[in-house]
Amino acid sequence: MRQFTGKSVYKGIVLGKVSVLRKQDDQVRRKKIEDAEAEIKKVEAATDKAKEQLQKLYEKALKEVGEANAAIFEVHQMMLEDDDYLDSIYNMIRTQLVNASYVVAVTGDNFAQMFAGMDDDYMKARAADIKDISNRLIRILEGSGEAELSSGQPSIIVADDLSPSETVQMDKDKILALVTVHGSTNSHTAILARTMNIPALIGVPLNLEEIQDGMTAVVDGFKGEVTFEPDEELCAQTRIKVEEEQEKRCLLESLKGQESITADGRKVHLYANIGSVSDVGYVLENDAEGIGLFRSEFLYLGRDSFPTEEEQFHAYKQVAQTMAGKKVIIRTLDIGADKQVDYFNLGKEDNPAMGYRAIRICLKQPDIFKAQLRALLRAAVFGNISIMYPMITSEEEVEKIYEIVGAVENELDEQGIPYRHPEQGVMIETPAAVMVSDELAGMVDFFSIGTNDLTQYTLAIDRQNEKLDDFYNPHHKAVLRMIRLVVENAHKHGKWAGICGELGADLSLTKEFVCMGVDELSVAPSMVLKIRKAIRDTDTSAK
Amino acid sequence: MKKFIYTIKDEVGIHARPAGLLVKEAKKYSSKIVLHKDGKTAEAGKLMAVMGLGVKCGQTVEVEIVGEDEEAAYEAMKDFFEKNL
Numbered sequence: 371m372r373q374f375t376g377k378s379v380y381k382g383i384v385l386g387k388v389s390v391l392r393k394q395d396d397q398v399r400r401k402k403i404e405d406a407e408a409e410i411k412k413v414e415a416a417t418d419k420a421k422e423q424l425q426k427l428y429e430k431a432l433k434e435v436g437e438a439n440a441a442i443f444e445v446h447q448m449m450l451e452d453d454d455y456l457d458s459i460y461n462m463i464r465t466q467l468v469n470a471s472y473v474v475a476v477t478g479d480n481f482a483q484m485f486a487g488m489d490d491d492y493m494k495a496r497a498a499d500i501k502d503i504s505n506r507l508i509r510i511l512e513g514s515g516e517a518e519l520s521s522g523q524p525s526i527i528v529a530d531d532l533s534p535s536e537t538v539q540m541d542k543d544k545i546l547a548l549v550t551v552h553g554s555t556n557s558h559t560a561i562l563a564r565t566m567n568i569p570a571l572i573g574v575p576l577n578l579e580e581i582q583d584g585m586t587a588v589v590d591g592f593k594g595e596v597t598f599e600p601d602e603e604l605c606a607q608t609r610i611k612v613e614e615e616q617e618k619r620c621l622l623e624s625l626k627g628q629e630s631i632t633a634d635g636r637k638v639h640l641y642a643n644i645g646s647v648s649d650v651g652y653v654l655e656n657d658a659e660g661i662g663l664f665r666s667e668f669l670y671l672g673r674d675s676f677p678t679e680e681e682q683f684h685a686y687k688q689v690a691q692t693m694a695g696k697k698v699i700i701r702t703l704d705i706g707a708d709k710q711v712d713y714f715n716l717g718k719e720d721n722p723a724m725g726y727r728a729i730r731i732c733l734k735q736p737d738i739f740k741a742q743l744r745a746l747l748r749a750a751v752f753g754n755i756s757i758m759y760p761m762i763t764s765e766e767e768v769e770k771i772y773e774i775v776g777a778v779e780n781e782l783d784e785q786g787i788p789y790r791h792p793e794q795g796v797m798i799e800t801p802a803a804v805m806v807s808d809e810l811a812g813m814v815d816f817f818s819i820g821t822n823d824l825t826q827y828t829l830a831i832d833r834q835n836e837k838l839d840d841f842y843n844p845h846h847k848a849v850l851r852m853i854r855l856v857v858e859n860a861h862k863h864g865k866w867a868g869i870c871g872e873l874g875a876d877l878s879l880t881k882e883f884v885c886m887g888v889d890e891l892s893v894a895p896s897m898v899l900k901i902r903k904a905i906r907d908t909d910t911s912a913k
Numbered sequence: 914m915k916k917f918i919y920t921i922k923d924e925v926g927i928h929a930r931p932a933g934l935l936v937k938e939a940k941k942y943s944s945k946i947v948l949h950k951d952g953k954t955a956e957a958g959k960l961m962a963v964m965g966l967g968v969k970c971g972q973t974v975e976v977e978i979v980g981e982d983e984e985a986a987y988e989a990m991k992d993f994f995e996k997n998l
Contacts, residue, residue: 448933684922
């Protein structure tokens, strides 16, 4: 039994036979040639052929892994049209009178090195793309085939590294898992493995010489481990885990496209919580029906000046468009407390959780607030955006917010900038807001209950303090009664109420929430299908 | 000569795909279109050079256009940056 650890890029587990992808030695020999122009003609023909192959790969990838992942083969085609790359090849052939394959190999290395030397992980990973297109050209020039897998059986593919085209070319039904010695989490291999739902480990320190085709191995993406020649005990354990995983996945997959509706026909809106534009992919992948909490803080964190209105507008618009008409509830900035940003100059506070944060900053420094509101109102034209205000404690705060929104709308009208007046709601996360929720419900379009802060404020327990763990009961009656009260008050005014805090994803409470009449649950994307199942298993008429 | 300055808003900067689209757009015009960033330059019609600038989100590029159809190229480039980057 030999065990190695690597970086897991897709969590899954599998037991199977190994198939080693040994690349033909792409070492090409340097040969003198006589006729430079004839050699250049060969390169031109090879380039055309390569572009043709890439077009086919693009079409295959489009069907199997989607447009976003297929796009790389379009980029490969464009790289093959790059003037600098081609000129470098042609020049070297003309000046040194050497064979095309050798020149392509040298040029490929030079360009790959340029990318490998950049200080950006994404660009570093592009060195693999240059090598991929160069190797493709060399294979065509040399008339050699692609690296092939020896086994026709579904197997665990072990390789030094996989180029994007190798990954896509493989027959998906024949891949149980991918294990590579090199590669980065930004590589296409990693991205494709995730899209194809195949367990994959990268950066595994293996010596390929010691691994033979047909060996048995276990790839455990949860632990990031690969075990060659596992003992009987590990094999047995793995078989059980594989079965469990399969059952789970089948169940969840079967829930995609289904409605989040109880056995007795009550519909619950099931949305996802996200914290950046790139999370939208997970929202769609997990079939959430909308975004119930889009934390806008990411726009403000990790930088040293305020984001401009344009920058924000661009981000909101992108999300609204990607969600194509599905609801996107964006929470205005919730900086302060545990999220500190230097350029806000908030100053030190003795009790930051109860201090200068969220809507309080927005109302005290309306310039910051106005820039965000302008961006939101403008972006609302491009999709189904709603705005949600955090940390509300009183009706007066909502009135002040509306005054500012009104002023912003007047400005936009005067400037002739298109915008849409969106739905507006408030987070219910202070006991004060719960107690005045009857009045608040008359002023807003919806409530979203933030259970994390509501629990901490209601129980007066700091959740970061471990000493208090024994006193902390997330299912405390006080909190559950507050939720019930908020939902009742919302319904009294014909408004809807949802939950976007951690309790919303607590499977042991789903039934209780649905019975209370909670209209919406917004949870982490990975929890969406599990909650959908819990909703579908609920019968509110059976007590 | 025409030029404009643009701050990249796309989260991952000028990555492979928009760089590819930029090259396609730039090649439609006969004008010479050059991107400047921190003293480095790249012709907009050259994919690897554009990617090689390594422009990230929040960074600023200057786009310079010289040639017969510079008016049209200027409008097209401005529009392209605003829509895609």
